Amino acid sequence: WPGQAKEIVLYCYLAPGLNGAFEAFFDNWVLLYPADEWQTAPELSPNTAVLYDAEVATANPTDPQPSCRFGGAGQGQETMWFRVPARSPTAAFQTCLSEADGSGRSMDTLIALYRKEPDGSLTEIACGEDECGPDFGYLSQVRIEGDSPDVLESFKEYYLQVSRYNVSAQPTAVLEPIGRTTYVKPSGSSSGGFKQGMSWLDAYQNLDEALAAVQINPDITQVHMASGLYVPDPDATGDDDLTFSVPSGLTVVGGYPQTGTAVEPTPLAYPTVLSGDNLENDGLFAVRPVGDPVHVDNARTVVTLESGPEGVVTTLSGLTIERGVARKSGDGPTTPAPAACLYSLNTSVALLDCTIQEGLHARSAAGAVLLTLDEARTDAYVMRRCQILRNHTAYTNSSPDSGGMVIYIDDFANFAARGSLLIEDTRFEDNTNGSSALYGGGLTVFASRDDQEFIIRRCVFENNSSGTFGGGGGMNFGVSQALNLMTAGPPIVIEDCDFLGNTADEGGGLFIRASSANMPPDYHVTGCRFRDNHAVVRGGALASTNYGYAFGSVTVHGSRFERNSGPRGPAVDWERDWVTSMIASPKVRFGSCSFVGNFDSAELGAAALELRSRRNDSEVDYLFENCTFAENTGASISLDDSLGPVDVLLVNSIVQGRGDGTTGYHFLHDVDTYFVAYRSIIEDLTGQFTQPDIFYTSCIDEDPAFVDPPDPGPDRDWGTADDHLGDISLGAGSFAIDSGVTPAVEVWPEYGGDLFGDQRVVDAVNYVGTGSGFPTPNQRIDIGAVEAPPGIAYVCDGDTNGDQSVDFTDLNIVLENWGGAGPDGDLDNDGAVNFNDLNIVLGQWGDPCPI
Incomplete structure (x- = not known):
């Protein structure tokens, strides 16, 4: 069949x-x-x-x-x-x-x-x-x-x-x-011959001829393309306004062999390239000036998707689109084309298994892709398994732009445009904006919506950069609601994404901006990894701003912030602002997140997280639940009251070490702030008591016993070759196991997983624990970002031989090594076997391990 x-x-x-x-x-x-x-x-x-x-x-x-x-x-x-x-x-x-x-x-x-x-x-x-x-x-x-x-x-x-x-x-x-397919391959025939694209044997030679056939034959619903290079101006007329104009509702599929063998399309084996380099003279890709003579022949936009009826989807699958140069045209428009490689206006779009690369833009909009919706209609954008690579925008001073891709859903006047967005398994890499660029290097999204979904899942943003005034080296995201809309709709989801080595002025990895005074959307950032991102001004990994507008509730869960840098908030720099009567407290929640090795690139002592608030109310602004802070240079969190009072609650969290080797306060604050740490492991806890207006309740100073503690190496500098990020999972014997309380797990059950997505409340059967139980008394949550497995062994300090009991064998090991330097018998690891070690054995005498 x-x-x-x-x-x-x-x-x-x-x-x-x-x-x-x-x-x-x-x-x-x-x-x-x-x-x-x-x-x-x-x-x-x-x-x-x-x-x-x-x-x-x-x-x-x-x-x-x-x-x-x-x-x-x-x-x-x-x-x-x-x-x-x-x-x-x-x-x-x-x-x-x-x-x-x-x-x-x-x-x-x-x-x-x-x-x-x-x-x-x-x-x-x-x-x-x-x-x-x-x-x-x-x-x-x-x-x-x-x-x-x-x-x-x-x-x-x-x-x-x-x-x-x-x-x-x-x-x-x-x-x-109803409908049929037409075929294109480089060795096909031009329309001047007798072939009409009805089969691979009857294939067109050029894509533009197949698209022309679609215009006069609406029964054609698909174009299948064999591997090869296709250009918009195959006759070398010199017309840089020529573009592959794809009718609405058409599906164009590349990745077929030129032999015409009936196989499923395989883009990697049979690359189908739509190139703006009409004369094929660009050579190896380099970010040259847009006006470089080598670009004189390049198409201003390689592919244009035509407008069509609302909801009708135009699909591009298995194609490589490259080397458009969006500049002014000598004989045509006096402004640059909107996008170098792919442009659509008012049509639903599906991009599947496509690579869009090496586009250049002269001024604004997108180096690679611009998808625009500016009418009172609802359309959908779907993108799966694509790559946006090595695209560049020269500069801008106003319009939403990106070195890579821009999605713009807004009609400028009354927010009547509506759109849904799904991007999965897509890579944005090596995209750049010029020196005056405003927005994201890899991806920029500005949108208005009501109940449509916005989901970005399992994507990678790596080595993208934005310019002097830019925000979001990897991605810049701003979504508004319809005017007078009093429901926020589904949350904007950014899930299981990696932000690696991106750079921007603000938000080196991800920049989120509020863009509506109406009921603001919620944001859920879950399971993401932010590593080695850098901000010139603030927010090395993640930053926000509101420009006078409001945020909904923001949840960052199960995400890792590692070795990010910047002079202010090298991990996170956040401004809180929203309509307090509509949003339940707390407003920004970090759950089961880790902050490791984030460092102040200016070496001025900036805390890993910088938090501000524009609202003068009595509600909690920021909640940190089950988070781990380890070896960040300087303090972990700084509260800035320059915009208004800031209230923070820290629960079930671990705060350990200062990566630069210094000692000092873990939390910095201004006068008009309120900070409470509850049931957390705080290194040098007694030293923190001298700081006024920081309240510690049921906190302890114990070694969390990480499986592999993070360490910046002998040079004590993060960002160098000897860095060791380690493993902050809880090791056997950690005091953090079964020692937490569970107020927020009950409030946020949908985010019950730990840093690695494992079950959050797991009773370690070998531990008595000191925490409060949930949902039953014998089930206790751990402290920190990672939940220990249920069968983790209990380690007694006095159990010198690991036989799970403290007895005469352990006593004899201490006595036999008395006066030595260890390690045998040195139970407290102080380099000497003495009464301290003997007291440990006697204090635990007869205790079974595990208990």
Whole structure:
């Protein structure tokens, strides 16, 4: 069947004398194949016709009854099923081109399309009966149009049922999606020949010819391209305004071999390159001035996606788009093109397995990609498994811009544009903005929305940079709500992303800005890693600002901040501002996060986190729950009251070490601030008591016993070759195990995992623990970012030989090594075996380990 074996023939040869025994057995056989039941239906490939054959299909009494069947709802005869992928909101299928089999029986089919519901049932959303007219007998078609009440939705499953009307109808028919594919390969023929792109043997030579054919033939829904290099100006006319103009709703797929072999597209093996370098004279990529003579032939925009009906998706898959140079045109517009490689305006877009690289922009907008929505409509942007590499924007002083990619959903006037965004498994690397750039080096998102989802998941932002006034070397994110909208909609999710080695003035890795005075959106940053990012001004890893607007609630959970740098807030620099009557306290929450080896690049003693607030209220501004601070240079947190009072609560957290080897306060604050640390492990706790207005409740000064303590190395400088980030998991015997309290876990149950995503509240069976239980008294949360496994061993200091008991064996080891330097018998690791070690053994005498 489609995508599987074309045909299976079973020959059975029975030995003499066995025929009678097997006849009854074979009479009960039913040949089951995937298309016979909807639960096992094969996928109906795009633009691929399949054969319906009633003589090998069977009926199932439990199948749904198509509502449009002539004479009233009821089943057809011998149903077959196919799974329909929701590649766009619209779909159409027909049997109208079926041919008579010569039997004289009527051609009469029935088609119905169903949506699978969460409970596993099927709901009919379209039904076809006798639509094809008198010239085609009683054949049928179904259509889901853009204005249909039940358009196809991504991530939902759909199934197509085909049957004949009754047993008097012809048993065979051809089922096909309405629409067809045209083909392009470098060795094809130009339109001046006789080839018309109907197959690989009949392929066009240039993509622009295939796109022209689509304009006059709306039945073409896909363009398949073989590997090779394609340019917008293949005839070398010198017209830099030529672009690959892709009609709305079209799917362009690259990654096929030039042999035309029928295989699934494989972009890595068969790269399909759409290049703006019309003369192929750029050589190795370098960030040259846009006006460099070598760029005189380059297309101003390589690919342009045309506007289309709301919700209709244009798909690019398996393509490499590169080397556009968005500059002014001598004969055309006096301003630069909006984007160098890819530009879309007012259309839904899906980018799959694409690489967009080495674009240059003269002034503003995007070095690589600009997706813009500026009308009162709702569209979707989906991007999966793509790469945005080595793109550059020269400079700007106003417009949203990015060296890599810009997504702009806003109509400037009344926030009427709406859009959803999903980016998964995509890499943004080595993208740069010029010296006066404003926004993100890798990705910039500015959007208005109401209840649409914004999700960025499993992406990598590495070695991107933004300019002098820039924010978000890796990514800059600002989302507003519709005017007068009093519900925030779903949170903006940034999940399981890596921000590595990015640079900007503000927010070296990620910059989040508030951009609406209305009900502000929530942000959830979960499972991310921020490492080696740098800010010239503030927020080495993460920064925010509000520009007079408001934030919703912000949750940063299970994220690592490691070895980031900057002169202010080398890990995080945050400004809090929001509508207090609408947002529940606390406003910014860090849960199960680690802050390790973040350092002040100016060596002026900046704390790892700098926190401010613009709201004068009595609510908690910042909550740190189950976080670990280790070996950051200077203090861990600094509170700045220059914008207003700041209130902070630290719970179940570990604060250890100052990476520069100095001693001092872990928390710095101005006059108008309030800081409470509760049930946390604080190094040099007694030394902290001399600082006024910092309140410590049930805190302790114990070694957390990290599995591998982080260390900046002998030079005591982070950011050098001898750095050791270590492992801050809790080792056996750590006082932090089962010693925490659980106030926030009950409030935020959806964020119950630890730094590595493991279960947050796990009772260590070998530990008594000193914390409060949740949800039952014998289950206690650990202190710090990482929860120890339930079977972790208990370590007694007096158990010198590790036999899990303190007895005469341990006493004899101490006595035998008395007066020596250890390590045998030196239980307190002070370099001498003496009464201190003897007292440890006597104090734990008889204790079982574990207990």
